[in-house]
Amino acid sequence: MISTSDAYANVVAETRHWLTQAVIGLNLCPFAKAVQVKDQIRFAVSDATDAEGVLTDLQDELALLAEADPEKIDTTLLIIPDALDDFLEFNDFEDLSDRLLKRMRLVGELQVATFHPRFQFADTQPDDIENYTNRSPYPILHLLREDSIDRAVESFPDAAEIYEKNIDTMQRLGLEGWKRLMSKP
Numbered sequence: 001m002i003s004t005s006d007a008y009a010n011v012v013a014e015t016r017h018w019l020t021q022a023v024i025g026l027n028l029c030p031f032a033k034a035v036q037v038k039d040q041i042r043f044a045v046s047d048a049t050d051a052e053g054v055l056t057d058l059q060d061e062l063a064l065l066a067e068a069d070p071e072k073i074d075t076t077l078l079i080i081p082d083a084l085d086d087f088l089e090f091n092d093f094e095d096l097s098d099r100l101l102k103r104m105r106l107v108g109e110l111q112v113a114t115f116h117p118r119f120q121f122a123d124t125q126p127d128d129i130e131n132y133t134n135r136s137p138y139p140i141l142h143l144l145r146e147d148s149i150d151r152a153v154e155s156f157p158d159a160a161e162i163y164e165k166n167i168d169t170m171q172r173l174g175l176e177g178w179k180r181l182m183s184k185p
Helices: 006-024 032-037 051-067 087-103 129-134 146-155 159-182
Strands: 041-046 075-079 110-115 140-145
Touching: 006 032, 006 041, 006 075, 006 159, 041 051, 051 075, 051 087, 051 110, 051 140, 087 110, 110 146, 129 159, 140 146
Parallel strands: 041 075
Antiparallel strands: 075 140, 110 140
């Protein structure tokens, strides 16, 4: 079940801080600022404590986003503070997300990207700075509209180079710089 409780207000605040400071502030995603400025990001907090509950919440959020007016909700961050804490379990959950998209017949319309506090690319060490491009304060499933991605890529001719630029940004920032950036004001 998606929580609207004030108990999760801090979870949303920390996620907004990460989005503003890291994702937008470091320009890790050059498409994020436009939807933030237009207030088209839905922040949903799952109160699930296991993968099954997260899958139910993901299904609800996918259905909501598919039906929503893109001018009001263009993308959703489904924040998962109480489940999928283990990165390998979270990574395995991606297969369930993909199957759910197929079952709901949303492939080609929506997609799910992932962020996690212990995100680790293959062939890297846990503390390698490039992992921080996908590290968030909580496990997050980012629900995106394919149409929005297509428009963003059209307007950003070097989209394929984003990954390399992000690694370069993180290497220049370093771990201490990341810690300072993410510290609360």
